[in-house]
Amino acid sequence: MEQIYYMISRFDGAASLLPPGLQGAARFLDEEDKAGAEEIRLRTGCLPTVLLPDGEKPISNTPVTREDLNGVLEIVTGASAHAVRESMRSGYITAKGGYRVGICGYGIVRDGEVSGFKNISSAAIRITKEIKGAADRIMDELFDGKAFVSTLIISPPGRGKTTVLRDIVRQLSERGIRISVADERGEIAAMKDGEAQMDMGRTTDIMEACPKDRAVMMLLRAMNPQIIAMDEITAQEDKAALWGAANCGVSLLATAHANSFSDLYSKPLYRSMLDEGLFKRIVTISQKDARRDYRVIHVEAMECSG
Amino acid sequence: MFRIIGAVIIVACTAAFGFSGVTRLRVRVKNLQNLITALEIMKSEICERLTPMTEILTALSQETQAPVSGIFKECCNQMSQLGSRSFYFIWKSAVEGACDLELTEHEKKILTDMGHVLGRYDIQEQKSAITYAIRRLETCLQNAEEEKRSQSKVHAALGVSAGLFIVIILI
Numbered sequence: 001m002e003q004i005y006y007m008i009s010r011f012d013g014a015a016s017l018l019p020p021g022l023q024g025a026a027r028f029l030d031e032e033d034k035a036g037a038e039e040i041r042l043r044t045g046c047l048p049t050v051l052l053p054d055g056e057k058p059i060s061n062t063p064v065t066r067e068d069l070n071g072v073l074e075i076v077t078g079a080s081a082h083a084v085r086e087s088m089r090s091g092y093i094t095a096k097g098g099y100r101v102g103i104c105g106y107g108i109v110r111d112g113e114v115s116g117f118k119n120i121s122s123a124a125i126r127i128t129k130e131i132k133g134a135a136d137r138i139m140d141e142l143f144d145g146k147a148f149v150s151t152l153i154i155s156p157p158g159r160g161k162t163t164v165l166r167d168i169v170r171q172l173s174e175r176g177i178r179i180s181v182a183d184e185r186g187e188i189a190a191m192k193d194g195e196a197q198m199d200m201g202r203t204t205d206i207m208e209a210c211p212k213d214r215a216v217m218m219l220l221r222a223m224n225p226q227i228i229a230m231d232e233i234t235a236q237e238d239k240a241a242l243w244g245a246a247n248c249g250v251s252l253l254a255t256a257h258a259n260s261f262s263d264l265y266s267k268p269l270y271r272s273m274l275d276e277g278l279f280k281r282i283v284t285i286s287q288k289d290a291r292r293d294y295r296v297i298h299v300e301a302m303e304c305s306g
Numbered sequence: 307m308f309r310i311i312g313a314v315i316i317v318a319c320t321a322a323f324g325f326s327g328v329t330r331l332r333v334r335v336k337n338l339q340n341l342i343t344a345l346e347i348m349k350s351e352i353c354e355r356l357t358p359m360t361e362i363l364t365a366l367s368q369e370t371q372a373p374v375s376g377i378f379k380e381c382c383n384q385m386s387q388l389g390s391r392s393f394y395f396i397w398k399s400a401v402e403g404a405c406d407l408e409l410t411e412h413e414k415k416i417l418t419d420m421g422h423v424l425g426r427y428d429i430q431e432q433k434s435a436i437t438y439a440i441r442r443l444e445t446c447l448q449n450a451e452e453e454k455r456s457q458s459k460v461h462a463a464l465g466v467s468a469g470l471f472i473v474i475i476l477i
Binding site: 075077110 | 353356360389390428431
């Protein structure tokens with residue numbers, strides 16, 4: 001029940017980023033939809049919707065106007081679009097409370113680089129949820145004696161990889177382990193004005209916005225971590241950086257898109273990582289109705305069994 | 307004796323009225339100068355330091371001279387309402403409420419027009435809008451200085467001579 005109230009409060013927090021008219025419509029949504037909402041989506045000329053697990057649902061009969069979208073931008077940036085220029089270039093802004101607001105519109109390109117947007121046409125407010133205790137059932141299996149072993153969390157998109165990663169980071173940090181997070185897309189800690197909007201624990205250092213491979217090397221040199229965590233390994237550069245960290249005696253924690261262990265193993269990038277022993281544990285997330293199940297695979301055992 | 311005292315009082319009153327007109331012109335020039343300086347600071351904070359609007363407004367409300375600082379103070383006070391009111395509305399109401407600035411309707415419109423772009427758009431667009439407002443206000447300043455030069459003596463002379471004229475008629 002407490003979790004439901006938390007999810008409703010997260011939705012209400014996201015609704016507070018909307019201009020008054022839309023805010024009223026969002027607050028009238030029933031509690032079940034509020035708790036299940038993953039995003040609030042606004043597109044000029046279309047009805048505003050919430051993204052639920054089974055698709056988008058309109059929240060008002062009045063189409064979204066350009067002024068509504070400008071209002072969202074103004075609220076989220078505190079009337080300071082210039083101050084979030086770097087983030088805007090990536091197409092999103094992190095709002096207070098850790099909400100991530102993706103924006104679409106007419107890209108302003110200067111010297112070959114996107115410097116911002118005007119005539120905003122769409123916005124998606126992602127309702128990031130922090131579920132403390134999400135990793136409770138698997139934590140013990142991620143240790144070999146007292147040492148944390150390198151772990152990769154896999155699942156299809158939208159199953160909560162980042163949520164589990166965040167909770168593992170928090171729990172490791174609470175145990176006094178120094179952990180550094182390479183948060184390239186700002187989805188793990190949701191930094192705002194230098195402060196993590198999610199509970200990342202007391203011994204966690206966060207490097208936001210830097211490309212992962214470079215962030216890992218900087219963190220190794222600067223922060224002396226015992227564990228390095230990152231979201232979504234996708235490139236050879238990430239792998240090289242992870243090897244650099246592993247060779248320095250640092251344990252790794254990361255996520256990757258894959259439907260199952262066999263799907264993961266079928267992708268050359270991940271297969272080479274597993275064959276070379278970069279990760280010792282794989283956490284898979286499966287979903288049945290609203291319930292998520294976590295399973296820990298010991299990679300050594302898989303190798304032994306062929 | 308009473309006649310002399312009465313004559314002095316009448317001349318002093320009309321002269322004071324004339325000089326108040328001179329003071330008004332001086333204040334107007336000074337306010338326009340301070341306003342232009344404040345907008346220059348705002349432009350450099352937005353374009354070079356990427357300072358958030360709330361911080362800019364707070365700094366300007368403390369660093370600029372009254373009554374210009376009043377506009378920024380009023381905006382600061384209303385920033386908590388952002389969401390239920392647009393920044394343009396907050397800025398506009400602060401400008402329109404600043405009666406002691408001695409600004410003309412045209413000058414107020416220059417400032418409120420600039421509010422359409424403040425905090426909303428790309429740096430270059432904000433820079434262009436503020437620069438344009440500064441340029442237009444500088445023209446207003448030149449006119450105000452010209453008016454001060456040409457009208458100051460007229461106001462003072464008219465004040466004193468009106469007093470003398472009344473005294474002569476009464477005597």
